Amino acid sequence: MKHQKAIALVAHDNRKRDMIEWVSWNHAILAEHRLICTGTTGRLVEEALARNAAEALGTAPVPPIQKLKSGPLGGDQQLGALIAEGKIDMMIFLWDPMEPQPHDVDVKALLRIAVLYNLPMACTRSTADFLISSPLMKKAYAPALTDYSGYIKRKVDGD
Numbered sequence: 001m002k003h004q005k006a007i008a009l010v011a012h013d014n015r016k017r018d019m020i021e022w023v024s025w026n027h028a029i030l031a032e033h034r035l036i037c038t039g040t041t042g043r044l045v046e047e048a049l050a051r052n053a054a055e056a057l058g059t060a061p062v063p064p065i066q067k068l069k070s071g072p073l074g075g076d077q078q079l080g081a082l083i084a085e086g087k088i089d090m091m092i093f094l095w096d097p098m099e100p101q102p103h104d105v106d107v108k109a110l111l112r113i114a115v116l117y118n119l120p121m122a123c124t125r126s127t128a129d130f131l132i133s134s135p136l137m138k139k140a141y142a143p144a145l146t147d148y149s150g151y152i153k154r155k156v157d158g159d
């Protein structure tokens with residue numbers, strides 16, 4: 001991943017306030033990167049950053065924001081596919097530990113694929129603070145990937 005990072009932002013409904021506060025607080029740093037969000041999170045993030053930018057009289061630019069579908073409508077899966085394609089550099093995913101989601105399987109799949117690809121990922125605001133303030137944010141960085149070639153070449157019934 002290069003200096004400018006593709007940062008995925010996702011928050012469940014009970015965590016959206018946290019996400020909005022976090023992006024507002026980190027507006028200046030986020031402005032140096034690209035944001036990819038699930039639908040509703042993206043709309044709220046965009047509105048919050050636009051509000052901030054207006055208050056700062058245009059001195060804080062709003063970073064480019066790509067909005068995927070809403071999470072339960074396929075957005076989590078779209079994001080998972082982008083991770084598998086190597087198009088996401090890090091993810092802040094504030095998921096709700098107190099309420100089951102209609103798309104629990106998609107949430108689990110997104111978390112799994114992020115771990116599979118050794119993606120820098122924060123699921124709490126405090127970890128997000130550590131990630132965003134890491135010196136690695138300003139550098140190129142290549143997460144070590146597990147070699148799955150043995151798995152890909154394995155013999156299966158029918159080979």
Ligand SMILES: O=C(CO)COP(=O)(O)O
Pocket residue numbers: 010011012013037038039040041042069070071072075076107
């Ligand atoms: O459901 C989500 C993540 O699992 C988030 O989706 P929204 O950002 O569209 O609310």
